[in-house]
Amino acid sequence: MNKKRKICIVACAVLAMETTKNKKKKRHIWQKKWLAEREKYSHMSLLRELRDNDPGDFKNYLRMESNTFDELLSLMRPYLSKQDTAMRQSIPADERLIATLRFLATGRSYEDLKFTTGISAQALGRIIPETCKALYEVLHKDYLKMPSSEDDWRIVDEGFNSQWQIPNCGDAIDGKHIRIFPPPNTGALYYNYKNFYSIVLMAIVNAEYEFLYVDVGKNGRLSDGGVLGYTTFFRHLISDRLYLPHITETTANLNFVFIGDEAFALHDHILKPFSQRDHTHERRLYNYRLSRGRNVVENVFGLIAARFQILHTPINVAVLKVCYFIMAICVLHNFLKRKARSYVSGNALDSVNATSHEINYNAEW
Structure with a gap:
């Protein structure tokens, strides 16, 4: 086959592809009748x-x-x-x-x-x-604001200390895996240790069971501690830009802290439990108090899962849109917690028995 013939064949093929590409698909109907009569149906x-x-x-x-x-x-x-158009009403x-x-x-x-x-x-x-x-x-x-001054952090501390007897405590930190369908061409990037695909919701929750800070979208392969290290909160924490109360103004002159589980690295302002080995009485008491305080974030995760059941199944949209869904759920939770008295029933949250000091665990889920 000579060179001119090859060029001619290629040109014809390109022309055919362009014609097919530019050919508009004919609409069978502009809009289904029952959708056009939305008010009725x-x-x-x-x-x-x-x-x-x-x-x-x-x-x-x-x-x-x-x-x-x-x-x-x-x-x-x-x-x-939205504005109406000449074609249809918004x-x-x-x-x-x-x-x-x-x-x-x-x-x-x-x-x-x-x-x-x-x-x-x-x-x-x-x-x-x-x-x-x-x-x-x-x-x-x-409805989703981090404290921005020492006085604001002291108000948070008062809630934690009075309810869970943990002094100098900013909030509880934890992560929740949000199930997703794996994005195209990402391999095992979003596959987590629980054997499903996810992105992580990293949350900081106060004693009133409200989100103070959320970060959504890090891939599920990261540990909770790894996710925390990539957040704006952690960058501000290590650069001393959170305006935490100074050590001279705290109870017993101890550091102002946040509490987490074993997945987080120990830090001057982050407390975690002692390992399960070689427990003394004091260490068991410390772990017990810490786990009681951490229940607030676990309760909140349970609440949003019970109220917003999109969290029960894998979400099959782009990761950015999943982030929009989760951020909306977090602010709606705080909004409803303050505005709707029936949003949280009496048995939905953990509490402490005033006499025995034991935890009354929630019975709703």
């Missing part, structure tokens, strides 16, 4: 009925009472409202927020959720991550 009519006549089911559906939902919607409406802010809350509460797929929301799976794939990102950006300013 979606769950919005049911929610109005539940709001008026069955508030308990309304709360179970969205994980919050109607008045709490109204307050949340008023905060989010400016960030969720999806209202309340429907965007409801679809997102229902997604987080159930963990249902977009394809499944479209039948109750009346919103296409493709639109849900854009709306839900956008709404989760907006929830974090709006709520974290008031």
Whole structure:
């Protein structure tokens, strides 16, 4: 085959590929009729009925009472409202927020959720991550704030000392593995020691069972201590930029500390349990007190898993979107903890018996 013929064949092949690439796929229909009539077929009519006549089911559906939902919607409406176009009306802010809350509460797929929301799976794939990102950006300013002064840290310490008898304590630290489907071309990067793929939620929790700091997205192969080392919190801690109380102003002139489990490295401001070998009475007592205080972060992880069941199954979206989901859950937890009295029931949290000083463990999960 001569050179000119080869060039001609290649040119024809390239032209054929470009023609196929540029050929537009014909739409069978522009929009399905039942999706176009969303108001008629979606769950919005049911929610109005539940709001008026069955508030308990309304709360179970969205994980919050109607008045709490109204307050949340008023905060989010400016960030969720979209302009109508000449082609169609935009999806209202309340429907965007409801679809997102229902997604987080159930963990249902977009394809499944479209039948109750009346919103296409493709639109849900854009709306839900956008709404989760907006929830974090709006709520974290008031509902997920690290202490920024010595006085703020002393308030945190008072809560821990009075409830768990641990003086000079900032908070409890722990990590939670969030199940995901492995991203393409990442091999075993996200495969953890528990034998599933995950990203890590690193959290710092106060005595009021609220998140003070979260870091989401590090791959599951890292240990909790390894994840902590990559966080902004740890960089500020080792560079003395957390504004912790000075040693001269603490109880017994001891370091102000955070408490964690065996996965964390010992540090001037991080306490961990003694190993299980060669225990003395004093070491057993220390480990017992430390584990009691650490229960706050374990309780919070249990709470969010019970309230937001998307955490029960692997999440099959891009890692960045998973991060948006988890950050939204964390700020929603803090928001609901403060605003909705029924969000946390009396038997959902651990407590200490005032007489025996033993822990009354939660019975909800």
